[in-house]
Amino acid sequence: MRILLVDDEVDLASALAERLYLRGIEADWVTTAEAALEKASAVDYDLAVLDVKMPKVGGLELRERLRRLYPQMKFIFLTGYGSEIEFNEASCQEGESCYLVKPADIADLIQRMKDLLAHGGGDQ
Amino acid sequence: MNLWKKLIPDFWNARPPLPGSSKFLFNYRRIWKWSVLLTGIVSLVPLIFITLVDYKVTERAFESEFRLRAARVVSNTQRAIGFFLKERRSALDFIVRDNSPNALTDPARVSSILTGLQKSFGGGFVDMGIIGANGEQKTYVGDFELQHKDYHEQPWFQEVVERGVYVSDVFLGYRKVPHLVIAVKQGISEGSFQVLRASVGIGPFEDLLANLELGGLGDAFIINRQGILQTNSRYHGRVLDRIDLPIPEYFATTQVRDAVNPKGEELLISYRFIQDTPFILMIVKKKQDLMSVWYRTRLGLILFLVVSVTLISAVILGTATYMVHHMYLSDEKRLVSLHHVEYANKMASIGRMAASVAHEINNPLAIINEKAGLIQDLFTIKQRYSADEKLQGLVAAILASVKRAGRITKRLLTFARNLEATIEMINIGDVVSEVLSFVEKEAQMRDIQIHVDVSPDTKIIQSDRGKLQQIFLNIINNAFGAVEDGGHLDIQIHPSVGEGVAIHFSDDGCGIPEEDLQRVFEPFFSTKTGQGGTGLGLSITYNLVHEIGGEIKVKSEVGKCTCFDIHLPMTISSMKG
Numbered sequence: 116m117r118i119l120l121v122d123d124e125v126d127l128a129s130a131l132a133e134r135l136y137l138r139g140i141e142a143d144w145v146t147t148a149e150a151a152l153e154k155a156s157a158v159d160y161d162l163a164v165l166d167v168k169m170p171k172v173g174g175l176e177l178r179e180r181l182r183r184l185y186p187q188m189k190f191i192f193l194t195g196y197g198s199e200i201e202f203n204e205a206s207c208q209e210g211e212s213c214y215l216v217k218p219a220d221i222a223d224l225i226q227r228m229k230d231l232l233a234h235g236g237g238d239q
Numbered sequence: 240m241n242l243w244k245k246l247i248p249d250f251w252n253a254r255p256p257l258p259g260s261s262k263f264l265f266n267y268r269r270i271w272k273w274s275v276l277l278t279g280i281v282s283l284v285p286l287i288f289i290t291l292v293d294y295k296v297t298e299r300a301f302e303s304e305f306r307l308r309a310a311r312v313v314s315n316t317q318r319a320i321g322f323f324l325k326e327r328r329s330a331l332d333f334i335v336r337d338n339s340p341n342a343l344t345d346p347a348r349v350s351s352i353l354t355g356l357q358k359s360f361g362g363g364f365v366d367m368g369i370i371g372a373n374g375e376q377k378t379y380v381g382d383f384e385l386q387h388k389d390y391h392e393q394p395w396f397q398e399v400v401e402r403g404v405y406v407s408d409v410f411l412g413y414r415k416v417p418h419l420v421i422a423v424k425q426g427i428s429e430g431s432f433q434v435l436r437a438s439v440g441i442g443p444f445e446d447l448l449a450n451l452e453l454g455g456l457g458d459a460f461i462i463n464r465q466g467i468l469q470t471n472s473r474y475h476g477r478v479l480d481r482i483d484l485p486i487p488e489y490f491a492t493t494q495v496r497d498a499v500n501p502k503g504e505e506l507l508i509s510y511r512f513i514q515d516t517p518f519i520l521m522i523v524k525k526k527q528d529l530m531s532v533w534y535r536t537r538l539g540l541i542l543f544l545v546v547s548v549t550l551i552s553a554v555i556l557g558t559a560t561y562m563v564h565h566m567y568l569s570d571e572k573r574l575v576s577l578h579h580v581e582y583a584n585k586m587a588s589i590g591r592m593a594a595s596v597a598h599e600i601n602n603p604l605a606i607i608n609e610k611a612g613l614i615q616d617l618f619t620i621k622q623r624y625s626a627d628e629k630l631q632g633l634v635a636a637i638l639a640s641v642k643r644a645g646r647i648t649k650r651l652l653t654f655a656r657n658l659e660a661t662i663e664m665i666n667i668g669d670v671v672s673e674v675l676s677f678v679e680k681e682a683q684m685r686d687i688q689i690h691v692d693v694s695p696d697t698k699i700i701q702s703d704r705g706k707l708q709q710i711f712l713n714i715i716n717n718a719f720g721a722v723e724d725g726g727h728l729d730i731q732i733h734p735s736v737g738e739g740v741a742i743h744f745s746d747d748g749c750g751i752p753e754e755d756l757q758r759v760f761e762p763f764f765s766t767k768t769g770q771g772g773t774g775l776g777l778s779i780t781y782n783l784v785h786e787i788g789g790e791i792k793v794k795s796e797v798g799k800c801t802c803f804d805i806h807l808p809m810t811i812s813s814m815k816g
Contacts (some may be wrong), residue, residue: 134612134613
């Protein structure tokens with residue numbers, strides 16, 4: 116599977132990509148929505164991990180744009196707002212998106228990816 | 240004493256007004272005092288004033304009525320007496336004109352005239368005589384032995400010689416019986432004369448005076464100008480005594496005067512100088528007797544005033560107390576709701592701050608997490624570092640700290656979110672644990688033993704997590720405030736009798752005195768006011784419990800324990816608002 120990481124924090128995105136790589140998952144990282152759209156047009160990604168709060172275009176809007184272009188793509192949000200159930204309920208459609216609270220455990224993240232891609236279902 | 244305590248309204252002992260606030264704001268005693276004073280003044284002063292005016296006016300009306308009546312009686316009586324004397328004088332005058340001097344020296348003729356007079360005039364004429372110019376009684380007709388008596392030294396004889404006609408004072412004379420003399424001079428010839436003298440008894444005067452309608456204890460009598468009584472008086476002496484009252488000043492008209500008798504009693508004296516006589520008619524009445532009707536009226540007036548003042552005062556006091564009490568109650572309610580709003584605002588601010596702090600911290604934490612995770616990954620993969628246990632340990636410690644910090648921020652975010660009313664299915668045990676996590680550090684520091692016992696039968700209930708957190712936090716904070724270091728706090732959660740869940744907090748702190756126990760849920764009741772307590776904690780707790788449809792009770796024993804029992808319903812449908 117091919118993963119796109121989008122987070123305005125370079126340190127976070129780069130480190131996470133490297134850790135995924137060390138676990139055999141190919142992940143590209145970018146820090147803005149524009150870069151993400153550009154990257155997605157070149158590479159066929161299965162899943163995008165998005166930060167919710169980013170300057171200019173946020174994670175939720177980016178998902179809408181990506182979803183329109185690539186309907187098969189799955190999404191995982193990483194959010195600092197640890198317990199926004201409303202966010203989860205409103206934004207995470209069954210089998211398409213789910214969310215994780217920062218700081219997230221890498222094993223949890225990989226498990227969510229596998230769940231979304233394999234069964235098309237993200238049980239929280 | 241207890242009754243007195245009950246009578247004092249709550250506002251009387253309300254806390255003193257805040258410094259710097261208006262003099263009347265929250266100063267209920269002052270408001271009460273002023274409203275009682277002002278209402279009292281505007282209602283009682285006119286009443287008292289009008290009553291006093293009425294008192295004076297009526298008193299004067301009574302007095303002038305008495306004066307007028309006395310003056311009228313005196314006036315009428317003096318006319319009657321004057322007429323009586325004038326009539327008799329005229330009769331004698333007619334006799335001397337109608338009879339020759341010689342005829343009048345004939346005793347038979349004089350006797351016949353006397354009989355005629357007595358018959359025509361009724362009472363009055365006692366005897367009659369003719370006195371020569373030398374003063375010797377030449378002819379006498381009557382019951383006394385007065386023939387040849389010499390009158391030339393008697394004052395009345397000299398008066399009649401001078402004036403021609405004379406009415407004497409009452410005197411005893413030779414006969415030693417009080418009488419008066421009417422004498423008329425009859426000229427004979429060349430300066431010679433004789434005098435016709437008739438004696439009149441005082442009986443007719445006394446009859447006249449006795450028949451006066453004086454009412455009560457009035458006294459009517461006649462005196463001469465020297466103050467000698469001419470008739471018997473009821474209170475001021477017998478005939479020919481000197482009266483014990485001052486001789487009135489001369490006036491041609493009827494006079495009414497105030498005087499005081501030797502006993503010190505106030506008198507009303509009306510008098511009149513009877514024209515052409517030496518007599519003064521006096522009617523003396525005691526003011527006290529005259530005014531007795533007024534005293535009865537006065538008593539009624541005073542009674543009316545006292546009853547009115549009492550009634551008005553009672554109404555004023557009652558109304559003022561009622562109004563100020565209601566003012567006090569609504570002020571209290573307003574203050575409590577203001578404080579609730581303030582409290583809610585404060586909690587909302589804390590929530591927002593907590594959320595933003597947690598969020599801001601979560602981002603760097605995530606970076607640390609990923610970086611340290613990467614280091615750990617690298618260590619694991621690369622042989623060079625995997626053997627270095629110290630490095631591995633350091634990285635693991637960083638990751639553990641990140642996890643711990645993450646838990647704290649999550650808890651903060653949960654707390655913040657719960658401040659907004661959200662109704663959900665709740666395991667009470669979890670909420671208690673969450674709240675305890677906020678105070679575990681303090682408990683550790685102070686060595687407070689917290690024991691939580693959750694019954695396995697406890698059901699999940701529908702409630703408001705945020706409110707439950709605040710309720711539990713308030714009660715636990717309260718317990719922490721009460722216990723000494725090393726104290727105990729036991730929390731039991733079990734199914735309540737009937738439906739719902741019961742939570743039982745008991746600490747072994749200082750306890751609450753019995754007299755304060757009734758008031759701990761009252762707003763502003765605090766024993767820690769000097770130490771920054773607002774007296775609102777338990778009041779807010781009480782309201783929150785009721786808002787989610789529950790009940791809270793407190794039991795305490797001073798120096799032993801305090802127990803708060805909370806009962807929560809299965810659903811929040813019974814919410815009171």
